Amino acid sequence: MSDRATSEPTHVAGIAWTADGYEAVVLDAAGGPAAVPTRWGAARVAELAGWLRGFGPGLAVVVDSTNGLLDGPLTAAGLDVRRADPWTLPGRPAFGSVSASALAERARRAPASLARLTVASGSLAGREAEFEAGVADGEELRARLTAAGRCVQHGRRDRPQVALTFDDGPDPVLTRTILAALARHRARATFFCVGLHVAALPDEVRRIAEAGHELGNHSWSHPFLPDLTPSQLCEQIDRTGEAIARVTGAEPTRFRPPYGSQTPQVLATLAGRPTTVTLWDVDSRDWARPGPERIAATVLEAVRPGSVVLLHEGGGDRRQTAAALPAVLDGLLERGLEPVTLGELFDGSLGALISRPPAASPAAPL
Template sequence: MNTRYAGIAWTGSGYRVEVVDDAGRRAAEPSDWHPARVAELISWLEDLADGQSSLSIILDSTNGLLDGPMTAAGLDVYRADPWLLPPRPPWGSVPADRLAEQGRTAPATLARITPDRGTLTGREPEYHDYLERSRPIRAAMTQAGRCFEHGHRETRSVALTFDDGPDPVFTAQVLDILARYDARATFFCVGHHVAAMPDLVRRIAAEGHELGNHSWSHPFLPDLTRDQLHEQLDRTTEAITRLTGEPTTRFRPPYGSLSPEVLASLADHPSTLTMWDTDSLDWTRPGPDRITANVLTTVRPGSVVLLHEGAGDRTQTVQALPAIIEGLLTRDLTPVTVSALPAAPPA
C-alpha cells in the first residue's frame, strides 16, 4: 500500500496543508483551512486515506491544537522535532511542504503521537527535566506574586479553568452548564481560536467569565526563542482585548511546560503565570465518572482546577461538568474565576 504524507502548518489566519505521495509528487492541491473548520479538515484527510493509500500527518512542535482531534478520529499523526527541520519563519510553523517532505524522506525520525500521551509523546523525560530544573525559579516567582497556583486555603471557593478554546462545539455547551448553576470560570484561550471565533469570546466575557492567555498556537514553549514566546503572548492578548475591551495578564503555558529559559523569557513580560493544583486529566478521555473523581478527590478550598473545552473531543468533560459543580456546591465550595480567589499568604 502506498503512503501519502500531509504536512500541516499553522499561519496567522489558519492552517496550510500540502500532501505528497511516496515519489514526492503532489497528491492533492495545497489547501487552506479556517481554525473553526477542523472537523471538515479531518473529514477531508480521512478521504485521502482511501483503500489504495495510507496517510501520515506531520506537524511540528509549535502546532499543538490538531493532534488531539485527529488522533481521536483515528488518524496517524506524527511530530517532526526542531532539530530535524529548517528554522521557522518569524511567525508561523515550518512550512507544510517541508513537513510533508520530512515525513516522506525520513519517516523513522518522526515521533508518532498517541491519544493517551498527547503532543509530547516521546519527549516526556525532557519535559519533566525542564519542570524539575524550573522548580526553584517558579517558587521564587510565586513568592513575588508572578506565579499563581492556588488561592487561600481558608476561602470557600474554587476556580474552574478551561484550556484550549474557544471551540465551535464544546465552549457553548460548557457555558450553558455554567449558566445553569450561576457559576463562573476562567477560560485560557489560544489566539488562533480567539481570532477565528470572536462571537464565542464575546459570549464568555458577557456572561461574567474571565479570559486568560494560553499562547497563540499551543507550542511546546522550550522550543521557542524569547521573541517568539513574547509574540505568541502579545498577539493573543491583543486579539482578546480587541473583542472584549479588557486586556488579560494571566498566562497559562501549554502543557504546563516550563524551563529555566522560558521563565527567564517571561521575566520582563507583564504576565502572571497561572498554573493549577487540581488536574482532571480530562484530555486523556478516561470517562466522565473518572474525570469527576479526579477533581473531587483532590480539590481543596482555594484550588485551581484544570479542565479542557477545546482542541479535541471534549464530550466527556461536558458530561462530567454538572457532577463536578454539584460536588463542589455540596462541599460549600463556590466556582469562581481565578482572579476572584483570595491570594494564598506567602509561604
C-alpha cells in the same frame, strides 16, 4: 510512550499553522502532489479532519512541536498523527511553523524520525524526560516568581472557593454547552484561550466575557515553549492578548504556559511580561478521554478549598468534559465550595502560591 513511526505511509500530509489557520500539503510516496495545497481556517478543523480521512488509512499527518492544537482532534478522528521536532527541520519564520511542504517531505524521507502521537501518549510523546528536566531546572526561578506573586498554583485553603479553568478554546460547539452548565449552577470560571481560536471565533469569546467569566492567555498555537526563542514566545503572547482585547476591550492579566512548561529560559522570558503565570493543583486528565464519570471523580477526589482545576474546552474532542461538568459542579456545591474566577480566588490571597510544579502529565495537551 515515545513511539517512533517506523511504518512507511503511502501518503503524507504536512500541516503548517499560520496567523489565521492551517495549510495542508499532501504528497504520495514518490513525492508528487496528491492534492492541491489547501488552507483551512482555525474553526474548520473538523472539516480538515474529514478531508484528510479521504486519503485512506495509509496517510500519515505531520505537525511540528509549535502546533499543539491539531493532534487532539485529528487522533480523535482516527488519523495517524506524527510530530517532527525542530532539530530535524529547517528554520521557522518569526511567526508560524515551518512550511507544510517541509513537514510532508520530512515524513516522506525519514518517517522513523517522527514521534507518533496518540490520545494515551499526548502531544509530547518521547520528550517527557526533557519536559521534567526543564521543570526541575526552573525550580529556583519559579520560587522567586512565586515569592513575588508572579506565579500561582492555588489560592487560600481557608476560603471555600475553587477556580475551574478551561484551556484551548474557544470551541465552535462546546463553549456554549459549558457556558450553559455554568449558568445553570450560577458558577463562574476562567477560560485560557489560544489566539488561533480567538481570531476564528470572536463571538464565542464575547459570550464568555458577557457571561461574567474571566479570560486568560494560553499562547497563539499551543507550542512546546522550550522550542521557541524568547522573541517568538513574546509574539505568541502579544498576538493572543491583542486578539482578546479586540473582542473584550482588555488584555488578559494571566498567562498559562502550554503543557505547564517551566524551563529557566521560559520562566525568564515570562518574568519580563506583565502577566501572572497561572498553573493548577488539580488535573482532571480529561485530555485522555477516560469517560465523564472518571473525569468528575478525578476532580472531586482531589479538589480542596483554593484549588485551581485544569479542564479543557478545545484542542480535541472535549465532549466528555462537557458531559462531566454538571456532576463536577454539583459535587463542588455539595461540598460547600463556590466556583469562582481566578481573579476572585486570588483577591487578597496572593501569598498562597506554589512551591512545586503542577502534578500534571507532561504529555497532556494542556
